[in-house]
Amino acid sequence: MRFARSLALGLALACAAPGLAPTARAQSVAAADESLAALRASDTRILSVGTRLAVANAPFCKSTENAIGMTLHHIGQYGDDAAARATFGFARDYAVLALVADGPAAQAGIRADDAIVALNGVELAPPPGELAEIDQPAAYRPVAWADARLRTALDAPPVTLTLMRGGETFDVILTGMPACRSRFELRPSGKYGASADGDIVGITSAMLGFMADDDELAAILAHEMAHNLLEHRKRLNDAGIQRGLMQQIGRNARLTLATEIEADRLSIWLMANAGYDPGGAVRFWTRYGKQHGKGIFSAPTHYRWKKRVGLFEEEMARLAATTTGQHGRVPPLLAAPLRPLE
Structure with missing residues (x-):
């Protein structure tokens, strides 16, 4: 929606x-x-x-x-x-x-x-x-x-x-x-959340209120935009992934987690190319994880916050080892062809 x-x-x-x-x-x-x-x-x-x-x-x-x-x-x-x-x-x-x-x-x-x-x-x-x-x-x-x-x-x-x-x-x-083809919208809500539907990136007013600065906001928007750029909704649908409670089980959870990992990795490159500090992702998820560590972000479809922060730090090191080109650093996940989720 x-x-x-x-x-x-x-x-x-x-x-x-x-x-x-x-x-x-x-x-x-x-x-x-x-x-x-x-x-x-x-x-x-x-x-x-x-x-x-x-x-x-x-x-x-x-x-x-x-x-x-x-x-x-x-x-x-x-x-x-x-x-x-x-x-x-x-x-x-x-x-x-x-x-x-x-x-x-x-x-x-x-x-x-x-x-x-x-x-x-x-x-x-x-x-x-x-x-x-x-x-x-x-x-x-x-x-x-x-x-x-x-x-x-x-x-x-x-x-x-x-x-x-x-x-x-x-x-x-x-x-x-x-x-990049994506729209960005605010969803007035008292619940913490952000989402992507293949075209729209949405973030709730409660989640926005938790942001300490625009680097942190960029981390969340970049993650959701990464889902759109990597066509995760379509690829999950093509793989026959079930939604709702069934998404938390077995192959459904494993492939959903794979898309979340991809989106986290790509978000670091998107932030850096736009001039935002990728460390905003580390700061946000460390603070958010300590205060709101349970819920969807501790489900089988997402890494727990400490492991997620480690993934960001790993990707930041990979980013730092690359050379900046005319338009920025080429994100590896966008340079490679999109493959079916398996």
Whole structure:
């Protein structure tokens, strides 16, 4: 499932509740604005670190795309249109949620909260029949639809986006920059977790809150992106691996563990090529392991944290012994053909 954002929705709806006294309403508005700013900052941080990883490693990726460093949201994600428009400033159904500060979208003059009117001269409005085919909760299908259209258009640049700001419409021309094909999204949740589905890298807000710095965040995002780059979901499916409880047993667990080891090894190279300190992986998993050592990361499908840290240190030594080329260090796992899991 693709992750979607629920930016302070409960607070936004509370702001619009007619029964609130003026003081309570003002407090709710202030709380909604504060929550929106915090969640937008989290989205921007994940997008920025993820984009840096994807762009830096594009020369080594088999599947690339033209990234512009921008994410969208849609009025349909919110339960009350009027409240959402008042809180988030939607001038149209689609708007810009987050931007990478030095990314192509920001450099072209796009700003957060700009409304998106059209893509290549065609109004950005999903046909209802197409939305029904998208494997997501109904409220988030419009965003998935628009994202797919934008990514496809960017495969054949330049792309013209028609935007609205302050009641005025204007066009922006975008070409994007080569990046490994992966999207990066925040999942609002109190649970610690991160995942990859072959295209999307998702991380929960709780896990993000545990990060001491961007090197640690890069370690988690690089690990999940490595799953996508190495096509682990497809390769596990092709190997007939069973999910759920059965994944913790026998061959299922053994092959799943093999993909986790590959993702850990590749993540070190992805981090280094993007200018992040690979030691962030060691620091994060040492601290996380000591505090949250049980759970999925102590299951048969994952190394326990001490062994995992040893694997990172081993891969860092291997990295240090290589020569940096024009585009960085060539990750061995991306240089070799992908083989069936056995």
